[in-house]
């Protein structure tokens with residue numbers, strides 16, 4: 001099973017909306033007959049990849065990190081494949097919390113008299129974000145904020161106050177997440193690209209979401225961003241909406257007291273099949289999500305520089321991350337260390 005989890009790690013974060021699964025097929029002397037893991041973009045599933053090569057007539061066991069699926073989706077059910085390949089014993093580590101799979105794969109195998117049991121492992125949090133998303137029907141939310149020594153978050157006239165280590169780490173975070181969200185001011189001031197610029201991982205950039213209630217833009221935005229980005233708005237100006245529809249995916253949500261309910265935003269992102277959201281700021285956007293306890297994990301990237309002229313303080317966010325016992329989910333990255341320090 002440990003090997004199955006190692007295999008699942010190979011395509012972790014590359015399997016689109018599907019979880020990354022690993023599996024190992026052995027004979028009854030524990031000799032490995034075949035292995036497999038979820039393909040990039042989510043299919044074929046791990047079981048299908050592993051069972052392609054196994055001899056039908058040999059007695060065999062399969063070890064899978066997650067409960068095998070039992071429904072007809074874009075591919076036929078894995079439990080059917082397991083049955084057809086005459087697997088005698090099935091071990092898996094976690095039930096799949098996806099309601100269309102949960103316990104159904106297990107029940108199918110039992111009904112078909114294939115010995116099936118749960119195998120405990122040390123990989124306890126492997127599917128935590130996936131499970132969280134399915135349980136809450138919202139993505140698991142991480143937030144990243146770079147802060148100066150005196151807790152400011154933006155610098156006049158200067159784009160970056162952090163260093164290359166922090167930038168690289170931000171790109172890695174973008175790869176870990178399948179969606180990214182920013183507020184209107186960051187969009188208007190910074191024109192951020194928000195993609196993952198790590199060689200080899202460029203194709204795994206997150207889907208981009210911008211909260212922009214009244215659909216405010218500069219002409220430059222229209223040429224800089226492709227139709228792929230999503231703008232969340234509550235604009236009633238039909239002409240404006242019609243024009244911008246040509247350039248962006250527009251998602252209209254209701255606003256109350258000038259705020260679009262952050263939970264509605266999360267639900268909407270989840271419905272697009274996305275399960276891990278990174279909020280990259282700015283402070284105002286993060287505060288709106290944090291006030292409603294919607295941030296699961298904070299990454300504060302600390303610079304040792306003091307920046308005087310700035311109105312953007314992260315004091316509230318940091319205090320509330322402490323006060324709400326987010327401590328155990330807080331990750332501080334100190335830019336003065338030689339190595340990134342993540343606890």
Ligand SMILES: NC(=O)c1ccc[n+]([C@@H]2O[C@H](COP(=O)([O-])OP(=O)(O)OC[C@H]3O[C@@H](n4cnc5c(N)ncnc54)[C@H](OP(=O)(O)O)[C@@H]3O)[C@@H](O)[C@H]2O)c1
Nearest residue numbers: 145146153154183184185186213259260281282283284285
């Ligand atoms: N240090 C860092 O890591 C970091 C990261 C990102 C950005 N920044 C810097 O931060 C500055 C911008 O930050 P900011 O705090 O001023 O603004 P921001 O968070 O980028 O945008 C805030 C605006 O977005 C809209 N918005 C956000 N959530 C909303 C919701 N739920 N419903 C409706 N509207 C919502 C509101 O716009 P309206 O109400 O006006 O429509 C709000 O005023 C920039 O200078 C940028 O460079 C720093």
